[in-house]
Amino acid sequence: MKEYQIIVLAKQVPDTRNVGKNAMKADGTVNRSVLPAIFNPEDLHALEQAIRIKDQFPGSTITILTMGPVRAAEILREGLYRGADAGILLTDRAFAGSDTLATSYALSCAIRKMEKYDIIICGRQAIDGDTAQVGPQVAEKLGIPQITYAEEIISLTNDKIQVKRRLERGVEVLEASFPILITVNNSAPHCRPRHAKRLMKYKHTTTMSESQEISEDYLTASMGNNQIIMEWGVNDIECDRAQLGLGGSPTKVKKVENIVFQAKESLKLEDNDEDINELMKELITAHIIG
Amino acid sequence: MNNVTVYCELDEGKIADVSFELLTKGRSLANQLNCKLEALLIGHNLKGYEKMLFPYGVDTLFIADDNRLAPYSTLPHTSILVNLFNEEKPQIVLMGATTIGRDLGPRVSSALKSGLTADCTELEIGDHEVTRDKKVYKDLLFQIRPAFGGNIIATIINPDCRPQMATVREGVMKKAIFNPQHKGKVVDLDVSKYVDETAFVVKLIERHVEESKVDIKNSSVIVAGGFGVGSVENFGLLYELAAVIGGEVGASRAAIDAGYVGHERQIGQTGITVRPKLYIACGISGQIQHLAGMLESSIIISINSDPNAPINKIANYVIQGKVETVIPKMIKYYKENTK
Numbered sequence: 194m195k196e197y198q199i200i201v202l203a204k205q206v207p208d209t210r211n212v213g214k215n216a217m218k219a220d221g222t223v224n225r226s227v228l229p230a231i232f233n234p235e236d237l238h239a240l241e242q243a244i245r246i247k248d249q250f251p252g253s254t255i256t257i258l259t260m261g262p263v264r265a266a267e268i269l270r271e272g273l274y275r276g277a278d279a280g281i282l283l284t285d286r287a288f289a290g291s292d293t294l295a296t297s298y299a300l301s302c303a304i305r306k307m308e309k310y311d312i313i314i315c316g317r318q319a320i321d322g323d324t325a326q327v328g329p330q331v332a333e334k335l336g337i338p339q340i341t342y343a344e345e346i347i348s349l350t351n352d353k354i355q356v357k358r359r360l361e362r363g364v365e366v367l368e369a370s371f372p373i374l375i376t377v378n379n380s381a382p383h384c385r386p387r388h389a390k391r392l393m394k395y396k397h398t399t400t401m402s403e404s405q406e407i408s409e410d411y412l413t414a415s416m417g418n419n420q421i422i423m424e425w426g427v428n429d430i431e432c433d434r435a436q437l438g439l440g441g442s443p444t445k446v447k448k449v450e451n452i453v454f455q456a457k458e459s460l461k462l463e464d465n466d467e468d469i470n471e472l473m474k475e476l477i478t479a480h481i482i483g
Numbered sequence: 484m485n486n487v488t489v490y491c492e493l494d495e496g497k498i499a500d501v502s503f504e505l506l507t508k509g510r511s512l513a514n515q516l517n518c519k520l521e522a523l524l525i526g527h528n529l530k531g532y533e534k535m536l537f538p539y540g541v542d543t544l545f546i547a548d549d550n551r552l553a554p555y556s557t558l559p560h561t562s563i564l565v566n567l568f569n570e571e572k573p574q575i576v577l578m579g580a581t582t583i584g585r586d587l588g589p590r591v592s593s594a595l596k597s598g599l600t601a602d603c604t605e606l607e608i609g610d611h612e613v614t615r616d617k618k619v620y621k622d623l624l625f626q627i628r629p630a631f632g633g634n635i636i637a638t639i640i641n642p643d644c645r646p647q648m649a650t651v652r653e654g655v656m657k658k659a660i661f662n663p664q665h666k667g668k669v670v671d672l673d674v675s676k677y678v679d680e681t682a683f684v685v686k687l688i689e690r691h692v693e694e695s696k697v698d699i700k701n702s703s704v705i706v707a708g709g710f711g712v713g714s715v716e717n718f719g720l721l722y723e724l725a726a727v728i729g730g731e732v733g734a735s736r737a738a739i740d741a742g743y744v745g746h747e748r749q750i751g752q753t754g755i756t757v758r759p760k761l762y763i764a765c766g767i768s769g770q771i772q773h774l775a776g777m778l779e780s781s782i783i784i785s786i787n788s789d790p791n792a793p794i795n796k797i798a799n800y801v802i803q804g805k806v807e808t809v810i811p812k813m814i815k816y817y818k819e820n821t822k
């Protein structure tokens with residue numbers, strides 16, 4: 194039976210879905226430190242698709258690749274608990290300030306270093322930027338086809354994959370050969386929860402930077418697993434430094450503003466018959482309705 | 484050379500609304516920049532389409548017509564855009580933030596090593612000064628978009644790379660005819676020069692597209708319900724009001740997440756953008772992401788049991804009360820007053 198080498202691209206993001214009052218600084222910028230950092234929700238959908246392939250083709254391997262600060266190793270462990278086999282953290286000051294193009298360039302260089310891959314699976318978009326650009330850009334940089342907005346992998350054979358993708362008002366089934374990059378839509382199935390045995394097995398897995406920070410006994414505990422989460426810096430990948438980080442990003446943020454709405458002079462009405470009767474009359478007379 | 488180019492998207496053989504909206508915007512940007520407006524149309528059986536596009540101010544229409552180019556597929560369309568842009572060197576490229584535009588845009592921007600800003604809500608021309616280097620960039624495209632889940636507004640620029648690329652959601656820009664008599668020229672592209680055989684590696688196996696059932700965007704009256712509506716049954720009251728006064732039903736994301744209505748009715752930053760004559764917000768608190776999709780409504784009525792709901796600040800009329808009590812009264816008095 195065929196064994197697939199699968200790479201899942203995942204990002205750790207601030208949880209922008211629950212931005213409280215204190216999350217905004219007075220100058221209109223975001224106070225990232227008060228927002229919890231989470232596994233980008235749609236990347237979990239991507240991971241689930243990968244695990245499903247592995248369920249069906251047991252010899253397959255799933256490697257999660259993430260680019261981010263040292264702390265982003267948290268999502269690699271989360272991925273291991275749920276079913277991934279290995280994780281790679283791409284971290285270096287040289288990557289700081291990357292826009293989507295510089296991010297996808299760095300990710301594609303890391304992918305090139307990994308020997309063989311059949312399927313790269315991404316989320317559709319990350320909730321911190323909602324750009325949905327990194328997936329297609331990684332595919333372009335690797336020179337492979339892409340299938341975006343995927344909802345279900347319909348079939349896999351030795352040399353072909355069929356994927357159902359969601360359109361605005363319908364669906365499409367596409368067939369491609371390997372290697373292929375897929376971005377998974379939020380309408381795809383949710384990711385299965387952590388597996389208790391895997392949690393026990395992997396909870397002390399650390400990256401190099403993390404193990405340097407923690408105590409001796411932890412270090413020994415993680416020794417056996419040190420190949421499971423790898424940490425790569427700019428010197429570990431072959432790349433053109435000019436295309437990385439802030440300098441390699443064609444887009445620049447010119448300014449960031451808080452949103453202020455112009456308050457309107459509003460008319461307060463009660464929910465009684467008189468007020469509502471008056472309102473409806475007014476709307477009809479003004480030809481707004483009727 | 485150095486013009487403004489709009490990628491015109493075809494939806495089942497029809498030019499998408501968002502493309503007309505972008506041409507309208509593109510025309511005004513081209514006027515400001517003193518350059519031409521170009522459009523690019525890729526598909527099959529495209530004879531006569533120029534008649535629909537010229538009135539929007541298109542000076543040059545590039546057409547790639549081939550039966551293998553419809554429906555849309557990523558690699559062939561990318562190849563045409565990349566090769567054409569390498570020749571024509573547009574300064575600005577606009578496309579819809581649709582399933583197609585968001586599949587195509589990043590691929591093209593990566594191949595051209597140029598920046599792309601997704602989901603812009605405003606596009607302006609302006610200068611940018613780098614104080615440190617005493618350098619001034621003239622006439623850049625300011626790409627303005629919400630960021631961080633809609634909590635802030637960011638202005639993005641691409642100082643050094645061309646084209647400056649942006650996607651915009653449907654309904655965000657206004658669509659308006661520039662001049663019904665405007666005539667441009669058509670340039671038929673030799674498809675074989677722009678697309679290699681190898682680009683057709685992904686095969687379409689099947690495709691189902693439904694006619695959209697709701698047309699919220701073009702409705703002049705919208706009755707929108709939020710989480711405060713409380714149930715599917717209560718949403719029935721909204722449908723009734725909409726039917727009586729002649730409007731469509733919209734919803735907030737919380738109402739959709741709660742299962743009160745289908746997602747095709749979502750209004751807001753990640754839904755549809757609307758600007759009706761009348762917007763009746765029922766049990767909607769008015770979070771930024773919702774306001775982003777309806778702020779330009781001419782008249783806003785808020786029905787909310789909480790007098791301090793944020794939406795009340797931008798409403799012309801605030802009715803403090805429960806949806807279940809207020810709406811039946813609106814229906815009743817509308818009927819009485821129009822008899």
Ligand SMILES: Cc1cc2nc3c(=O)[nH]c(=O)nc-3n(C[C@H](O)[C@H](O)[C@H](O)COP(=O)(O)OP(=O)(O)OC[C@H]3O[C@@H](n4cnc5c(N)ncnc54)[C@H](O)[C@@H]3O)c2cc1C
Nearest residue numbers: 709710711735736737751752753754766768772788805806
């Ligand atoms: C990245 C991102 C994108 C988003 N995109 C969108 C989007 O496109 N569109 C969108 O709508 N949201 C969007 N949201 C969600 C948005 O932040 C809010 O959560 C959502 O709009 C809240 O919906 P609501 O006002 O219906 O619910 P709530 O905030 O729960 O408000 C319910 C309101 O109903 C009132 N109420 C309760 N009972 C009654 C009653 N019986 N009668 C009258 N009033 C009553 C309450 O006082 C309250 O004001 C997005 C969020 C994120 C993070």
Ligand SMILES: Nc1ncnc2c1ncn2[C@@H]1O[C@H](COP(=O)(O)O)[C@@H](O)[C@H]1O
Nearest residue numbers: 202203260315316318319324325326327
């Ligand atoms: N820093 C990153 N590391 C790994 N994957 C990423 C990163 N940024 C984006 N991705 C992947 O690209 C997808 C789209 O991201 P975005 O273009 O930022 O919306 C995400 O859902 C991830 O799968």
